[in-house]
Amino acid sequence: MAAVPDRVHLQLSVNGEPAPVSFSSYKTLLEVLREDLDLTGTKHGCELGECGACTVLVDGEPVLSCLVLALECEGKRIETIEGLARGAELHPLQAAFTDLGGSQCGYCTPGVIMAAKALLDRNPNASREEIKEATAGNLCRCTGYLQITEAVERAAAELREERRK
């Protein structure tokens, strides 16, 4: 196996824009997003893949960015919470989370919203059980989850409505 250099420079694609970045090669995607690209909206609660706070989308799939090396992400589409809003307007998931109490302290919120987005992109008609299942890997200590599930349901309905128009 070829030696990996200490520092690498590569071009990531983040929230639909090219993001050239140089970083220490051992860094996780989480660390590169937060420390080298200043995208601190993605949080960490364990850095061991246990809590879901660092969930981002890579090629549309939810991944725990603390378990992914940034090196592996070259050429892939990375989506984070910062890219979700439509200009100045909140994405229906964001609006529903804040209007229905799906976000209290807000720390798990970016991760769980991204996990929910992946679900709704894949399955716009997700049932309540499917929503719970898709967000079961995202721990939240404030809400007791019920208002999170409701928020995803409302956002799903709104997104379906948008598609019909």
Added chain:
Amino acid sequence: MKKTRLEVVGKARRRVDGRAKVTGHLKFADDLSAPRMLHCKLLRSPHPHALVESIDTSKAEKHPGVHLVLTKKDFPVPFGIMPVSIDEFPLTDHARHVGDPVAAVIAVDEQTADEALRLIQIRFSPLRTISDPEDALKNPDPRIHDYGEQGNIHRNQSYEFGDVDEALAKADHVFEDLFFYQGNTHLPMEEQATLALVDGDGKLLVQSSTQNPHYLHRQLARVLQLSAAKVRVIATPNGGGFGGKCDPANHEMVVAKAALVLGRPVKIGLTREEVFYQHRGRHPVLMKMRTGVTRDGKLTGMHLQTLLDGGGYGSHGPASTFYTGVLTPVTYELPRFKFEACRTFTNKPACGPKRGHGTPQPRFGQEVQLDKIAEKLGKDPAELRLGMINKPNSLTANWLRIGSIGLEQCIREVVARSKWKDRFRKQPEGKGLGLACSSYMCGAGLPIYWNKLPHSGVQLLVDRSGQVTVYCGATEIGQGSDDVLASIVAEVLGIDTDMIRCVTGDTGITPVDLGSYSSRVTIMMGNAAMEAAEKVRLQLAEAAAEQLEVIPTELLFSNGKVVHAGSSKSMSFLEAIQFAESKFGTLGSVGSYAPPKPPGKYKGAGVGPSPAYSFSACVVEAEVDPKTGWIHVPKIWIAHDIGRTINPVLAQGQVIGSVYMGLSEALMEEQAFRRLPEKLSQALVHKMPSMLEYKSLTSLDMPDVDVALIEQSEEMRDPNCPFGAKEVGQGPLLPVMPALANAIYDAVGVRIDEIPVTPDKVLRALELKNSGKNPRVGPEHFPSVPYPEPVFVATPQEGGDGKETKKEEKKRAAAAVV
């Protein structure tokens, strides 16, 4: 003029800090960085109890990229949240638990700091490990601390309100039960982080995930020997607190010191494992409860004994010890009450305040015992409780003044909604319902350090742009304190919350508020905010009235306008500001709040009093699989006496979140310890310092929750509360654990007298039941604790004056009543 209908309070609204949270804009402590920032890592003790004999940091200091290594010698001054327990050094030479910090490295990055930690050479001299309270009672030596009551007893106290022996002797039945409540931890999603730097003005700036910036401010000044005026603490929005970020912490002191020494920004972010060592969570408590009851279901007296496992430091322990008893008489009429409590030091991470602080444990015991009492007396548990609720505006046996009480409505609500009468004791084997109630305070009546200053201050700035800026030291920990602040000011001024900017939790620019603990924020900050807003409204009204040629008191502030009630004359809020600013000059006001003086006068009467108390009732539905002991909870009904709801979205969230945390504690959460094998060190280590192993409920485990927010009618509203609003962040957690245990009994007829209630315990109890033995799993004995002679205080009902009575007068006082 008073508005007949509220426009902001009680309406579901997007919280003022909501947008920042869903867009990723909100900056938590670890999201902060600064030019030339360095990183700090702590070296933590691998031993549960050891002295540092020698420490050699020379190799670490020479490691490339290392800027500073700190040890105990750099920190001669100790700290602690309570003045009676100043027992921690930022870095110690006497490790009191595995994970106690002994050295720190500050380096260019975390990786380098971590490498350098391994180069520090330490010789430890291990001491005997004290593993639990019984061990602590048996082994006064070696002492974990050189202060405290004696040996390894940190706090030991005894109070008797009325002659309890006599009350129990006169009872028709005396129930004696032992209960155990295992410790658990807050597990906030955000791991603690702190950034310290010397600001452009030469002063120290510490930005930290703390619930209590004011207390941290004081302790930083103490440890660093700086004038507090040269230290500024900003509480960053907390990614969950639950009490875990109340204590000033070692890591905060260390990075502050390092920033001062190096003149560069220094940051630390704890790992999840370290958060388990910082802990300050729920105390494990063993309880013995002897309760006298009349045959028609009235309590005659209670003798409660508690034994707390405090861990390695004092923390909030002196208060926690009181709280395992003092709020017990708040829920039901309890004419006499004896309460003995002992907190021991052990070689584990320090326990402290967690949501409900010290009260969930005795609440669990009392509510399970009431279930047993109801069965014995042949009464319905709901009816039994309805017959013994405290009266509004009464004094408890231990001299706590209770204002409004909405508990009766709470019980009736959950009984009706859960169809209790049709289902309790009537469901097939394996299915059950359990009921429990509780009460909690709305803010501690006394501050943590003795002073006569306000508990909360609010400052308002209003200017010609129309914006209203509210400054307050209160801390947003996710509970919505900024939203409460904005709502109250908006309501008084008749404007929308989006006209208001909240600046909070910054000791450099906001008036002091004691912090986000003891469910104090809505009441104390709320009252201060009302006072400030009403002062500004008076100024605006005077200026507006002059222009409109009406009497100021006839003006109404509503929907962004200042309206004259008797005519159609009005002006916009903005115009009123501009007239007022030209009339009075720059506009602004302050408000402050201090709670009423507690009625009790005896030593120790300061813990328990509160401006108001909230009440809750809960019914849990449980299904138990008799083959596996597996517990399924399909639904929970909860009613909470909130007085008045400020924002229903947030209030519902607090109730559901409390139910979640309570159920998670009831079923699975444990801060448990184990011994390493002999061939290793045999050290007492945390069983599972990770989020995967420390079990908590997920979205898939959460039951359906039916929430009823019980509001008081206008005339019954608690006058101590702003708009009548009580706390909602902690109280609703309390009844969940006992309601679950009671539901298990209704389902399969076994008593689990300890928390958590796990399938293996249920299975063990079922085996006992099937073999004809007492179907109970719980503690079997209560050790002999050297409680002191009680402080005797005559109760208000028996002619007491709130002061301690001399021992020899005790009998006379009791005799006089008979």
